[in-house]
Amino acid sequence: MSSRPDPDALGFVLIDVARMLRSAFERRIATAGLGLTPGEARTLVRIATLEGSRQLDIAQRMGIEPMTLSTYLDRLQSLGYIERRPDPADRRAKLIFTTPIAGALIASIRTEQIELMEHVTSGIGPEELELMRDRLKRLRANLCALEEDGAAPVLAKEAGR
Amino acid sequence: MSSRPDPDALGFVLIDVARMLRSAFERRIATAGLGLTPGEARTLVRIATLEGSRQLDIAQRMGIEPMTLSTYLDRLQSLGYIERRPDPADRRAKLIFTTPIAGALIASIRTEQIELMEHVTSGIGPEELELMRDRLKRLRANLCALEEDGAAPVLAKEAGR
DNA sequence: AATGCATAGTAAGCTACGCTTACAATAAGC
DNA sequence: GCTTATTGTAAGCGTAGCTTACTATGCATT
Numbered sequence: 001m002s003s004r005p006d007p008d009a010l011g012f013v014l015i016d017v018a019r020m021l022r023s024a025f026e027r028r029i030a031t032a033g034l035g036l037t038p039g040e041a042r043t044l045v046r047i048a049t050l051e052g053s054r055q056l057d058i059a060q061r062m063g064i065e066p067m068t069l070s071t072y073l074d075r076l077q078s079l080g081y082i083e084r085r086p087d088p089a090d091r092r093a094k095l096i097f098t099t100p101i102a103g104a105l106i107a108s109i110r111t112e113q114i115e116l117m118e119h120v121t122s123g124i125g126p127e128e129l130e131l132m133r134d135r136l137k138r139l140r141a142n143l144c145a146l147e148e149d150g151a152a153p154v155l156a157k158e159a160g161r
Numbered sequence: 162m163s164s165r166p167d168p169d170a171l172g173f174v175l176i177d178v179a180r181m182l183r184s185a186f187e188r189r190i191a192t193a194g195l196g197l198t199p200g201e202a203r204t205l206v207r208i209a210t211l212e213g214s215r216q217l218d219i220a221q222r223m224g225i226e227p228m229t230l231s232t233y234l235d236r237l238q239s240l241g242y243i244e245r246r247p248d249p250a251d252r253r254a255k256l257i258f259t260t261p262i263a264g265a266l267i268a269s270i271r272t273e274q275i276e277l278m279e280h281v282t283s284g285i286g287p288e289e290l291e292l293m294r295d296r297l298k299r300l301r302a303n304l305c306a307l308e309e310d311g312a313a314p315v316l317a318k319e320a321g322r
Numbered sequence: 323a324a325t326g327c328a329t330a331g332t333a334a335g336c337t338a339c340g341c342t343t344a345c346a347a348t349a350a351g352c
Numbered sequence: 353g354c355t356t357a358t359t360g361t362a363a364g365c366g367t368a369g370c371t372t373a374c375t376a377t378g379c380a381t382t
Contacts, residue, residue: 010290011182011278013297015203016224018179020304021172023340026367039368042176056330063177068369070332084331092330092377117172120303124296129171132296135285136174142281143181184369187338198338216360229340231361245360253348253359329378337370342363349358 021120028112034105035079041109043072044081047096048106054093063144081105182281189273195266196240202270204233205242208257209267215254224305242266 026038034041046062047053053061059069073096076082081102087093098106121129187199195202204223211219220230234257237243242263248254259267282290 009274009278010282010294010297011186011274012203013294013301014182015179017297017300017304018176018182019340020224020301020307021175022179024304024307025172037367042173046173054330063181064368065370066331067333067371071369074332087330090330090378094331113170113172117170119307120300121171122303124299128296132293133171133174135289135293136171136178138285139178139281140174140181142283143178143185146181146185146280180369200339217358225339226341227360228342228362232340235361248359251349251359255360323382325380325382327378327380330376331374332376333374334372335370336372337368339367339369341365341367343365345360345362347359347361349356351356352354 021116024120025113025116028116029109032108032112034108036105036109040072040075043069044076044098044102045106045109045113047076047082048098048102050096052095052097054087054095056093058096063140182277185281186274186277189277190270193269193273195269197266197270201233201236202273204230205237205259205263206267206270206274208237208243209259209263211257213256213258215248215256217254219257 022038025041029036029038029041036044043058043062047058050058050061055069055073056066059066062069073082073084077084081099083097083099084094085097087095124132183199186202190197190199190202197205204219207223208214208219211222214222216230216234217227220227223230234243234245238245242260244258244260245255246258248256285293
């Protein structure tokens with residue numbers, strides 16, 4: 001219970017940064033006129049890196065509930081950016097693919113992301129960024145463990161990749 | 162436009178961590194039965210560190226719009242945890258104070274925060290955490306600059322505190 | 323093969339968070 | 353005094369995510 005009334009405590013700063021990052025991303029996406037919400041954009045890019053996966057896998061990778069993903073997919077599908085194909089190996093499951101017309105959009109989103117992050121990380125060296133990324137992945141792994149069993153954090157397992 | 166189709170890119174990881182952190186915090190706050198939403202809890206703790214400030218200042222510190230803060234304050238006030246006193250120096254403004262009965266609650270929230278962060282940061286040394294915090298503060302400063310003028314990031318200004 | 327349990331996806335509905343727009347009251351500059 | 357700026361608020365919106373309950377299918381066990 002180390003006394004720490006610091007408004008710049010790690011948790012605060014982390015949440016601040018995330019909120020602002022999201023809102024900055026949102027503004028960029030809106031300005032770019034892509035017709036997607038940030039969540040949809042994020043989902044689409046994620047899918048592009050996991051082409052042909054099942055919804056559950058994608059949801060797990062994104063750290064959201066399957067139902068939440070399903071809603072995004074409905075939108076993306078109705079816009080024609082993704083397809084749900086039946087999994088030949090399991091008729092319950094569906095495999096998610098991006099459509100050809102999504103290509104340019106995905107590239108745009110990535111550009112927005114990268115440009116934003118370049119602005120935001122300006123003044124920090126590449127090695128430090130790499131280090132920070134690794135630490136954050138560790139946090140993420142700890143948080144995943146927390147979500148699963150509600151208690152014990154990861155101790156030795158590496159953050160993966 | 163450095164080619165980076167990595168789903169573990171810094172921005173992604175950052176947003177992931179933030180979402181999971183918020184949801185973990187929410188679960189903790191809910192479990193603790195404090196009767197507050199995470200946003201309210203965060204606001205209350207923030208106010209405690211800025212005792213007697215005006216709403217605009219608090220909102221700015223928290224990086225949210227004054228209206229958003231106003232809503233939280235309504236809730237916190239109706240629960241008796243804060244007071245809005247007229248600013249003797251400016252009759253438009255109100256000064257925000259925590260009430261005595263909020264003391265225990267604030268302590269509880271802090272405890273939850275600290276315990277959570279201890280879990281989440283387990284496996285990372287104190288110096289590294291400190292470093293990460295500083296880097297994140299830099300990101301936050303860059304993001305603040307972005308919000309103000311919509312473009313140029315901070316170059317030399319230190320993250321303050 | 324029938325029965326029972328597990329799993330993939332979805333429908334419905336909810337909460338939290340934050341924003342924008344418009345406005346009242348007050349302050350401050352000319 | 354008149355105009356403009358600023359503080360806080362009312363009203364109403366959209367996004368993101370969750371939970372619960374359900375259908376359809378797969379899998380295992382007898």
